[in-house]
């Protein structure tokens with residue numbers, strides 16, 4: 001189980017402090033998949049990197065991250081190297097730049113396996129790699145090839161196999177299908193869904209694509225400008241969205257039905273995270289904004305099973321103010 005409590009990631013830059021992730025809390029239970037969605041620049045990748053502790057040097061991390069009861073935030077780099085790949089892994093969006101082109105696939109597997117288990121022989125590491133390659137639909141005989149000899153979709157499969165060779169219990173997948181065409185995208189999503197069940201993994205799925213999370217996630221977190229503005233079950237997010245930003249995001253999904261030819265979009269643009277607006281960060285673009293929204297940052301409220309960071313719900317009935325996020329149902 002992953003528990004993120006009051007996580008903040010601030011970057012130091014020439015323009016000042018960039019509050020990329022600002023007081024975000026949630027949890028992902030064993031076997032569960034949380035989809036994290038939001039526009040480009042809202043802090044999704046930063047959050048994934050914070051959990052892996054692979055943030056750039058100009059980043060500062062505050063708050064707490066617990067993985068299976070271990071406090072990751074307190075671990076040093078040596079301890080992190082032990083759990084990365086073995087307990088928790090991250091599959092990146094661009095296999096072309098993340099995979100070393102001058103290494104054969106088998107050597108990539110040997111490197112990963114032996115970094116964690118130096119006593120495992122090269123032959124055994126290659127066997128382990130071959131078995132996962134088969135699981136991702138690649139003939140193990142391709143072990144002797146270089147990654148540039150694979151198509152985009154196949155490279156993504158190799159990335160997934162490398163990430164899973166040590167059978168981690170938690171996988172972070174950052175835009176796993178962005179660079180692929182739609183047919184290959186669908187195949188990769190199906191593959192990830194199959195592997196997640198077979199390997200019994202929990203997953204944090206980072207994407208701007210609401211279609212991808214619809215297929216894979218159990219619950220969905222919506223991020224806006226460094227804040228987690230809503231988190232709930234997939235069904236609640238799609239059929240009973242509460243936050244005005246979640247509603248706007250759903251309205252802006254392209255619809256193939258010819259009757260709905262007007263694509264809605266969210267007017268304005270997200271704020272500069274170096275100078276976020278006072279109050280709610282979405283208020284300048286929100287059609288429901290009230291005076292308080294421009295003055296005070298909203299608290300998180302629990303309403304109909306959804307945790308929503310929005311003043312609209314302050315006076316709702318069955319409502320409870322949540323101090324630390326992550327619905328605990």
Ligand SMILES: Nc1ncnc2c1ncn2[C@@H]1O[C@H](COP(=O)(O)OP(=O)(O)OP(=O)(O)O)[C@@H](O)[C@H]1O
Pocket residue numbers: 011012013018020038039040041042043044045046047056058208273
């Ligand atoms: N190394 C860095 N130094 C300073 N600012 C950074 C750095 N990396 C990211 N940022 C800023 O932090 C904010 C969040 O970026 P992040 O990449 O996490 O967002 P994202 O939602 O994953 O976007 P995308 O989908 O485009 O990758 C952005 O304003 C970005 O410009």
